[in-house]
Every structure is written in C-alpha cells, then in structure tokens.
Amino acid sequence: MSKKAIDKPVLYERFPLWRRIEHIIMVLSFSTLGLTGLPQKFPDSGLGIAFVQGLGGIENLRTIHHVAAIVMMFGTAYHLLYMGYSVLVLRDRMSMLPSLQDAKDGLQALLYNIGFAKEYPKMGRYTFEEKMEYWAFVWGAAVMGATGFMMWNPITATKYLPGEFVPAAKAAHGGEAVLAVLAIIIWHMYGVHIRRFNKAMFTGMQTEEEMLHEHPLELEEIKSGRMRHKPDPKTLRKRQLIYFPIAAILAIAMLGGIYGFINTEETALKTIPPISVTATPENGAAP
Amino acid sequence: MSLRKKIPTPRLIPTFSVILGLVILVYALASFPTSAQAAPSFSAPRQEDKPNNDFCLACHQEEGLDKTLGKESLPVTINPTEFGNSVHSKEGLLCVDCHTDISDYPHPDVKVKNVRDFTLSFTETCKECHEDQYLKTHDSVHQKALDEGNKEAAVCMDCHNPHTQTRLTGQTSGELTPAARLHIPETCAKCHDDIYAFYKESVHGNALTEEGNTDVPTCIDCHGVHNIQSPTTVTFRNSTPFLCAKCHTDSSIMDKYGISTNVLDSYVADFHGTTVKLFEEQFPDQPTNKPVCTDCHGVHDISKPDNPDTGIALRENLLVKCQRCHPDATANFPDAWMSHYTPSPENFPIVYAVNLFYKFFIPAVLGGMIFYVLTDIYRRILNRIKGVKHS
Numbered sequence: 262m263s264k265k266a267i268d269k270p271v272l273y274e275r276f277p278l279w280r281r282i283e284h285i286i287m288v289l290s291f292s293t294l295g296l297t298g299l300p301q302k303f304p305d306s307g308l309g310i311a312f313v314q315g316l317g318g319i320e321n322l323r324t325i326h327h328v329a330a331i332v333m334m335f336g337t338a339y340h341l342l343y344m345g346y347s348v349l350v351l352r353d354r355m356s357m358l359p360s361l362q363d364a365k366d367g368l369q370a371l372l373y374n375i376g377f378a379k380e381y382p383k384m385g386r387y388t389f390e391e392k393m394e395y396w397a398f399v400w401g402a403a404v405m406g407a408t409g410f411m412m413w414n415p416i417t418a419t420k421y422l423p424g425e426f427v428p429a430a431k432a433a434h435g436g437e438a439v440l441a442v443l444a445i446i447i448w449h450m451y452g453v454h455i456r457r458f459n460k461a462m463f464t465g466m467q468t469e470e471e472m473l474h475e476h477p478l479e480l481e482e483i484k485s486g487r488m489r490h491k492p493d494p495k496t497l498r499k500r501q502l503i504y505f506p507i508a509a510i511l512a513i514a515m516l517g518g519i520y521g522f523i524n525t526e527e528t529a530l531k532t533i534p535p536i537s538v539t540a541t542p543e544n545g546a547a548p
Numbered sequence: 549m550s551l552r553k554k555i556p557t558p559r560l561i562p563t564f565s566v567i568l569g570l571v572i573l574v575y576a577l578a579s580f581p582t583s584a585q586a587a588p589s590f591s592a593p594r595q596e597d598k599p600n601n602d603f604c605l606a607c608h609q610e611e612g613l614d615k616t617l618g619k620e621s622l623p624v625t626i627n628p629t630e631f632g633n634s635v636h637s638k639e640g641l642l643c644v645d646c647h648t649d650i651s652d653y654p655h656p657d658v659k660v661k662n663v664r665d666f667t668l669s670f671t672e673t674c675k676e677c678h679e680d681q682y683l684k685t686h687d688s689v690h691q692k693a694l695d696e697g698n699k700e701a702a703v704c705m706d707c708h709n710p711h712t713q714t715r716l717t718g719q720t721s722g723e724l725t726p727a728a729r730l731h732i733p734e735t736c737a738k739c740h741d742d743i744y745a746f747y748k749e750s751v752h753g754n755a756l757t758e759e760g761n762t763d764v765p766t767c768i769d770c771h772g773v774h775n776i777q778s779p780t781t782v783t784f785r786n787s788t789p790f791l792c793a794k795c796h797t798d799s800s801i802m803d804k805y806g807i808s809t810n811v812l813d814s815y816v817a818d819f820h821g822t823t824v825k826l827f828e829e830q831f832p833d834q835p836t837n838k839p840v841c842t843d844c845h846g847v848h849d850i851s852k853p854d855n856p857d858t859g860i861a862l863r864e865n866l867l868v869k870c871q872r873c874h875p876d877a878t879a880n881f882p883d884a885w886m887s888h889y890t891p892s893p894e895n896f897p898i899v900y901a902v903n904l905f906y907k908f909f910i911p912a913v914l915g916g917m918i919f920y921v922l923t924d925i926y927r928r929i930l931n932r933i934k935g936v937k938h939s
Contacts, residue, residue, distance in 0.1 A: 304822045310829065319826040320836075374923035376930075412819075415884050416876050424883025428891075429898040431819065436906030443914050451921045456928070529873045533837050 272466040273483065279343065284462050286336040287398075293329035294405075295442045297322050302435040330409060331519065337402060338515040342508050350500040354489060356386040359396060363389040385478035390452050394444075401441045408434040414525045599651065604643040605631070607653075618661030626711055635715040646673050646710065664699050667706070674704040684774035700739070707735050730756065732766040740767075746848040751855075753848070763801050786828040788840040789815060814888040815841075837873065844869045853887075861887065 276284070300309035300322065316322050347353045365382070367389040372378035387395070408430035411418040415427045453459040461467045472480040482488055492500065605628050607613070613625040631637050649656055660666045675682040685691055685704070693701035704710075716728040733753065737744035747753035747767075755761040770791060771779060778784065793812040795801050802809050815821035823838040844860055853861035860866040866882040874881065891899035 300826075301822060304816065304826050310826065313826050314830050318830050319823050371920060371923060374920075374927040376927075416874060416878070416881060419880040419884055420878055422880070423898075424880040424885075425896055425898050427884035428818075428886050428896065429902045432891075432899050432902040433906070436902065436910060440906070440910045440913060443910070444917060447914060447917045447921060451924075456924065526876060529837055530875065531837055532835065533839065533843065533873055 271469040273469065273472050273480070274465055275461040275467045276465045278465065281462060281465055283336060283340060283343070286332060286339070290329045290333035290336060291441075291445070294326060294333065295438065295445075297326040297329065298434075298438050299442065301326075302438065327413070327523075331523065333402070334406070334519045334522065337406075338512065338519065341515070342512060345508060345511070346504060350492075350497065350504045352489065352492060354386075357392060357395055359392050363392055367393075383477045384475070385482070386476060388475065390448070394448055394452070397441075397444060397448075401437055404433060404437045405441075408437070410522055413522065414528065416528055417525045598642050598644045601631075601637070601643050615658070617658060617663055617666055620663045622663045622666060630712045633714060634710075634712050636710055636713065638715070646670070648673070668699065668703060670705060671703045674710075678704075681774045687775040687777075689776050689778050702739060706738065726762040729762045729766050730760060732768055733757070736767045743848050750846070750848060750850045751852045752850060763804070765795065769795075781833075782835045783833045785840055785842075786824065786832055786836065788842055789821065789824060792841045808888060810890065811888050814886070814890065818886065820885075839873065843872070 296312070297316070300306070300312045301319075303309045304313075313319055313322050316325060348355060366384055369378050369380070369382040370389070373381045382389075411422070411427055411430035412434065418427060418430075453462070459471075461471075467475075469480070491497070605626060608624060608626045609628045611625055612623075614621040614623045616622075644650055658666060660669055671682075682704070690701045690703070694703070716724055718725055733744055733747055733756065744753075748757050752764040755764045756766060768776075771777070789812060796807070796811050797809045799809045808814075812821075816825045820838045824836060824840060827834075827836045827838070844866070846858075849858075851858040853859045856862070858865060860869055863879070863882045866885070866887075867877060867879065870877045870882055870885070886896050886899065889895040891897070891903060893900055
C-alpha cells in the first residue's frame with residue numbers, strides 16, 4: 262500500500278504559506294532571544310562573555326534582545342488575528358485544543374514504546390506531541406511576556422506591584438528561558454528533525470505515506486470527505502465584513518500594547534549624574 | 549628673629565673659617581683611607597669632610613629661626629629631638645647629604661624667591677635614595693597638576709617632612725606598619741581637608757580615627773600611593789566594584805565584623821552588576837549608566853547600611869539613591885534591588901519561591917521529555933532490528 266504512495270506521491274497541504282511565514286518569524290525571534298538572553302543569565306561563563314563581546318557588548322546585546330522580543334510580539338499578534346480569522350470566519354475546527362484523548366494518546370505511545378501496548382496511537386491533525394509543544398510555547402510566551410514587561414518597565418511595574426516582583430520576574434524569565442531552549446532542543450529537535458526530518462513546515466506539504474504514519478485520523482477524515490468545507494463565497498464575504506473591523510480594532514489594540522511595552526517609561530537616565538568627589542549631596546551627609 | 553641678626557661680627561668670620569678649615573682638613577686626611585670607600589648604605593662609614601649634624605644644629609636648633617626668600621620667610625629651625633627620631637637621622641644621614649649646596653657658613657645665596665619654589669627645588673634630592681617612589685610620583689595626578697603649572701600640587705616633602713618623617717614600613721617586612729596607616733588620612737588632609745571631613749564621619753574613617761582600627765581602608769588603599777591616579781576617570785569608576793571587593797570579599801577581614809563576603813557575587817548576579825561586569829571587561833574606559841558601589845554607598849561618606857539617617861538598608865534612604873538614575877521611581881521600587889541578599893524564605897521569599905519552582909519544574913519537564921524520547925528511540929531501534937515497520 263505504501264509502495265504505491267511512494268510511486269505516485271499524493272500531497273496533502275499541511276501548512277499554508279502564512280503559517281510557514283509565522284513559523285519562520287518565531288524561529289528567528291526565538292533563536293535570537295535565546296542566544297542573546299542566556300549570556301545575560303550566565304555572565305560568568307566564558308562562552309557567554311565571548312558571545313556578548315562578539316555582538317558588540319552588553320548594551321548592543323540587550324538592544325538585539327529587545328528587537329527580537331518586539332518581533333515575537335508582532336508574531337504573537339499576527340497569530341492571534343489569524344486564529345480569529347480561522348475560527349470565526351473560516352469556522353475551522355479548533356484542532357489544537359487539548360483533550361483527554363491527547364493524554365490517552367501520550368500514554369499509549371509511551372506504553373507502545375516500552376512494549377506494553379500493541380499499537381501506536383492513531384492521531385488526527387495535531388498529535389499529542391505537537392499540541393504539547395504548542396501549548397508549552399503559549400505558556401512560555403505568556404510568562405516571558407509578563408516577566409519581560411516587568412524588567413523592561415520596572416518603574417511602571419512597581420507602581421502597582423511589590424518591588425520584589427521585579428527580581429522575581431528576572432528569576433522566572435531566566436528559568437523559563439532555560440526550560441524553553443532545552444525543551445526546543447530536546448522535544449522539537451527530536452520530534453521533527455532527528456526522528457524524521459519533517460519538512461512540512463517549510464514545503465507546506467506532506468505525502469500520503471507521512472500522513473498515514475503521523476496523522477492517520479486526519480487522512481481518514483479527508484478521504485471520507487468528512488472534512489469541514491470552506492464556507493461558500495457569499496457566507497465568507499459576510500463573515501469577513503464582520504470580522505475585519507473587529508480584527509482592525511484588535512490589531513490597533515495589540516499594536517498599542519506593543520508600543521506601550523516599549524515606551525511606557527524612561528527607566529533610567531542615559532548618563533548618571535556624577536557623584537561629587539567630596540560627598541553625595543543628596544544623602545544629607547554634607548555639612 | 550632673623551638669621552641675619554645671629555651672624556657673628558664680620559671680623560670674626562675669617563678667623564673662624566680658617567680654624568674650621570684646618571680642623572676639617574686634618575680630620576679628612578686622618579680618615580682618608582676609609583672615606584675612599586663611599587658605600588651606598590646609610591650606615592656605612594661616611595665621608596667625614598662633611599660637617600656633621602651637630603655642627604648644623606648648633607645654629608639651626610635655635611627657635612624661631614627663619615630665612616627671607618623674596619617677600620616670604622622660610623622657617624629654618626630644626627627641632628633636634630624630632631630630627632633625632634626621624635628615619636633619616638636614625639639611618640645616619642647628614643644634613644648636607646640633602647642640602648648639598650651647603651658646606652660652610654655663610655651659606656650660599658638661595659636663588660628662588662619664595663618658599664614653595666624652595667621646596668620644589670628639592671624633589672630631585674629625594675630621588676637619590678628613593679628612586680622607585682620618585683619615579684612612581686611621575687605617573688601621579690599630583691605630578692600632572694604640577695606639570696600643568698599648579699605649584700601647590702603635592703611633592704615628596706609635602707607628605708614626608710624629611711626632618712621629622714619616621715619609619716613607615718616594617719624594618720624586615722617592608723610593609724606599611726599599622727601605626728603608619730593610622731596617620732595616612734591626616735597627611736592627605738593637609739590639602740584635601742574637605743574630603744577628610746567626610747571620611748572621618750564615614751564608617752571607614754570613623755573606625756580609623758576613633759577606634760584606631762587599621763583594618764579599614766585609608767586614602768591610599770583606594771587611591772594608591774605615589775602613583776595616585778585620578779579617581780574621576782571612567783576607568784576608575786568602572787573598576788570600583790573590584791576595588792571594593794578586594795577587602796569586601798576577604799573573609800579574613802570581613803568575618804571579624806560579621807560582614808557578608810557575598811557582596812560582589814550578589815552584585816554581579818543582579819542586573820546592574822551583570823551589566824557593569826560584562827561592560828567593564830570589554831569597554832573599561834567607556835561610561836555606563838549602571839551604578840557601581842559608590843553610586844549607592846557613597847564615596848568618602850560611606851555609612852553603615854543600618855545607619856538611621858543615611859543607611860541605605862532603610863528603604864526611604866535607598867529610594868533617594870534609586871532616583872538619581874531612575875527619577876520616576878516610587879516607594880516600591882527599591883525592593884526591586886535585592887540588597888545583596890541571596891533569596892531565602894526570610895529575604896525575598898517570592899524570588900526564592902520562583903527559583904525553587906524552576907529548580908524542580910525544569911528537571912521534571914525535561915526529564916519527562918528525555919524519558920519519552922529515549923523510549924521512542926528504543927522502540928525504533930527495536931522495530932528496525934525486528935524488521936517491523938514503525939506505525
């Protein structure tokens with residue numbers, strides 16, 4: 262059966278172009294954030310120091326880190342708007358939502374691997390591994406965004422929160438960073454590069470054979486014609502007319518959010534006022 | 549009383565000179581064999597054709613003796629006791645070893661027309677024995693100021709009065725003695741009295757001047773000695789944390805006072821310190837807007853953190869420091885800095901909890917992932933061996 266598929270490969274679209282662009286944005290921003298962030302967490306490591314110096318110093322490194330963070334914020338905003346379109350206009354199935362079935366699939370996969378289950382679980386559009394990674398990314402982005410905001414805008418943060426939240430944010434940002442980078446290296450690398458180099462995120466397509474191995478339920482669904490069909494042009498137009506203004510407002514709100522993230526405050530003076538040689542006048546010690 | 553009034557009547561001078569000349573000549577001839585071997589050591593036999601110190605002191609111990617230089621008068625009285633206690637006297641130096649132009653009376657005319665120039669004319673003299681120190685001073689801010697025309701800039705004699713200077717270093721160790729350390733700030737205060745006023749009130753200065761505690765830094769421990777560098781350069785500022793750390797990470801000093809030696813590590817672990825450390829390594833001479841020790845603790849007026857008036861352990865005092873660079877900072881802001889504490893259940897418990905969470909969360913998540921990946925690898929290898937197609 263699989264031989265036939267190889268002879269005359271049937272291709273199924275897995276990721277449309279917009280999705281692939283989104284992925285590239287996230288790859289670039291995530292890698293940049295990791296590479297410019299970890300040397301700040303480990304300022305004593307020789308490798309970290311060399312990297313900082315290679316990028317023109319700590320202040321440059323931070324600027325690059327901030328720019329990458331802004332890119333990721335745009336990526337996130339884009340993702341949310343796209344999800345809105347997908348769910349509200351196209352009425353796609355929310356196939357990324359986790360379910361009990363995913364836990365069962367995960368357990369079965371593990372049992373299969375260690376020889377306690379006969380069959381590897383049959384999964385649909387997104388496997389439990391992919392969902393886990395997606396939601397880990399969502400969790401990570403939320404933690405990094407919130408803690409990043411506190412570090413980027415400590416004065417604003419401490420107007421509403423105890424001061425201790427800032428070093429706590431720094432601790433969480435660093436811990437989460439280590440977790441995220443290592444999780445990507447272990448889970449993502451193994452899952453889509455080492456186990457089998459899965460090119461779907463770059464070509465957008467998967468062969469029938471690949472579908473059969475990795476997403477048999479989705480394949481079955483497609484073949485049986487139970488897939489949700491795209492709405493007819495008239496309905497699509499109607500929904501778009503409603504969604505686009507909402508999306509525009511959301512977009513403006515999110516852009517405002519990003520702008521606020523960057524420009525909420527002038528945290529510190531660019532130049533420290535020189536301390537007088539004799540004493541610091543403001544502490545009252547001066548006679 | 550002027551020197552001129554002491555001069556014997558003119559008629560007596562030739563007689564006196566002849567007698568003195570004969571005495572010296574006889575003496576010199578008698579001691580010729582030994583005088584030929586002029587040795588570098590002070591205690592070695594000396595050329596005895598020079599007038600001895602008693603000879604000079606015979607006149608110069610007179611109270612109120614002075615010499616007119618232009619419009620100024622230079623006191624030239626030497627207190628025999630003080631001079632006798634000085635290291636130069638104890639090492640057997642003769643007056644004329646330094647006052648090389650004088651060998652007789654009346655003394656030759658002094659060409660300079662003021663006291664300061666007279667002092668400055670002697671700097672080269674110190675070099676004869678103290679070449680190391682002399683050369684170091686050439687790299688100092690004082691020499692720089694002097695070169696720029698500030699005649700008041702300190703030279704050797706301003707800190708070390710050659711007639712009264714006692715030994716500062718241990719005879720065998722060569723290290724500065726505690727007794728000598730005790731008086732260093734007073735020496736610098738001769739010119740820098742405004743700074744001394746702050747230093748005296750500081751935690752360091754107070755311990756030194758009130759308790760005689762020589763564990764604390766004196767001026768030279770931070771500024772160096774002889775080759776004193778400008779403390780207002782960016783390079784000096786950027787290296788401040790490592791300067792303070794010299795003592796403050798040394799448990800042999802700090803343990804006595806129950807002071808943490810973790811101050812540098814905790815500083816470097818924080819945002820400010822991380823930046824300064826990374827920055828300093830690459831751009832030691834470029835300014836950074838991140839604070840170093842002195843920006844929060846002060847320079848010469850460093851007080852104990854728990855000092856009720858100025859101590860920065862008190863949040864309101866610290867906030868003032870924060871606001872120097874963060875003008876918009878409000879009351880909660882100072883707690884964003886962990887005050888050199890390592891987070892613990894007592895100090896900064898939220899940070900402690902976050903760290904604790906990730907300490908377990910990271911290995912738990914990654915461990916789970918690694919375990920699953922390993923089982924997957926295992927199964928794939930097994931399937932390949934068995935020839936089973938992995939589904």
